[in-house]
Amino acid sequence: MTRATGVAATVVLAAALQGCATPTYYAWGAYDDALYAHYKNPQEREAFVENLKKVLLEAEKEGRRVPPGINAEYGYALYEEGRYVEAVVYFQKERDQWPESLVLMEKMIRNAQRQKPASPTPAQGPAGALEKR
Amino acid sequence: MTRKASIAAVALALLAGCAAAPPRKDYAKLIAANPRSILVVPVVNKSVDVDAPAYFLSTLPVPVAERGYYVFPVNLVKRLLEDEGLSDASLVHSADPMRLCSLFGADAVLLVSIERWDAKYLLIATQVTVEFEYALKDGKTGETLWTDKQAMVYSSDSGGGGGGLGSLIAAVVSAAVTKAAPNYMPLARQANSQAMAFPGPGFPAGPYLPSYKKDRPTPESQ
Numbered sequence A: 001m002t003r004a005t006g007v008a009a010t011v012v013l014a015a016a017l018q019g020c021a022t023p024t025y026y027a028w029g030a031y032d033d034a035l036y037a038h039y040k041n042p043q044e045r046e047a048f049v050e051n052l053k054k055v056l057l058e059a060e061k062e063g064r065r066v067p068p069g070i071n072a073e074y075g076y077a078l079y080e081e082g083r084y085v086e087a088v089v090y091f092q093k094e095r096d097q098w099p100e101s102l103v104l105m106e107k108m109i110r111n112a113q114r115q116k117p118a119s120p121t122p123a124q125g126p127a128g129a130l131e132k133r
Numbered sequence B: 001m002t003r004k005a006s007i008a009a010v011a012l013a014l015l016a017g018c019a020a021a022p023p024r025k026d027y028a029k030l031i032a033a034n035p036r037s038i039l040v041v042p043v044v045n046k047s048v049d050v051d052a053p054a055y056f057l058s059t060l061p062v063p064v065a066e067r068g069y070y071v072f073p074v075n076l077v078k079r080l081l082e083d084e085g086l087s088d089a090s091l092v093h094s095a096d097p098m099r100l101c102s103l104f105g106a107d108a109v110l111l112v113s114i115e116r117w118d119a120k121y122l123l124i125a126t127q128v129t130v131e132f133e134y135a136l137k138d139g140k141t142g143e144t145l146w147t148d149k150q151a152m153v154y155s156s157d158s159g160g161g162g163g164g165l166g167s168l169i170a171a172v173v174s175a176a177v178t179k180a181a182p183n184y185m186p187l188a189r190q191a192n193s194q195a196m197a198f199p200g201p202g203f204p205a206g207p208y209l210p211s212y213k214k215d216r217p218t219p220e221s222q
Helices: A003-019 A033-041 A045-062 A070-080 A084-097 A098-112 A126-131 B001-018 B028-033 B052-057 B061-065 B072-084 B091-096 B097-104 B166-170 B185-196
Strands: B036-039 B108-121 B125-138 B146-158
Touching: A033 A045, A033 B052, A033 B061, A033 B072, A045 A070, A070 A084, A070 A098, A070 B072, A084 A098, B028 B125, B028 B146, B036 B061, B036 B072, B036 B097, B052 B108, B052 B185, B061 B185, B097 B108, B097 B125, B108 B146, B125 B185, B146 B185
Parallel strands: B036 B108
Antiparallel strands: B108 B125, B125 B146
């Protein structure tokens, strides 16, 4: 077998094994890898939240629609850190961009608004850190 | 068969898996229900690998959303269900799909179970197998709109020869199979992409794809 044939075969196999890799409709970034890593190493939550934020920023930069669910996942990360006011912003983004999310996002917004506001000191969590401008 | 020919045969077989002729499947219910949004809930695990369900869940939202449907944030959904006392996926799957969907405002719910997620260490090869069953249920009627089943097996020579097809594939999937920790993820993703592909066994284009309503079998053609 020639080297070139070997390379070509490898490329074909790689494409086939990647599930017929075609460009994705949405810009997912590393969302699924981040989710996987989050379930594998839950203690590394910071990296997960950073990755979510990165997907949002990348989509914004490229002028593309944020994939479904990402604003909500990011909003929920803020919610978990007690940053309810900011969480509401992302739940609203999800709701406004994806009308199918209305029922769930309205619930999340109500939940967030019912919570006591977080202490006025800046949150130390990763999502908080990312929010600094 | 020469080595070159056998590699070509394997490549063709793999590619054929992607472009397989669509099995005759009745899409009437799915097309009539016309869901816009799909709730992906935690998966039921019938394997012995306790990590499998969470890992596998991470592979589901992308291929479903890429078919043009709104997919609810899976991690948020998982946490909310846990808060509701439904941290056991089998409780979620046995719940009334209509009630489940109404909780989240979803049109349909995708229930997936892991039938197999295992690695066998044979004398000269390692064999990794994943198998999943998928079912989409209607949030309005509770009816099953679509089902599919996918199994993927990956086998590699772990010894002998020092070359050949086994080692080539092993290199390609970046050592998917190692004795320490077999990597099931490429196989899981492959299974999903085959399950969701359309034409194929998967979903016709959802409302967010330009081919929405243009790729569906008409009642006459069925």
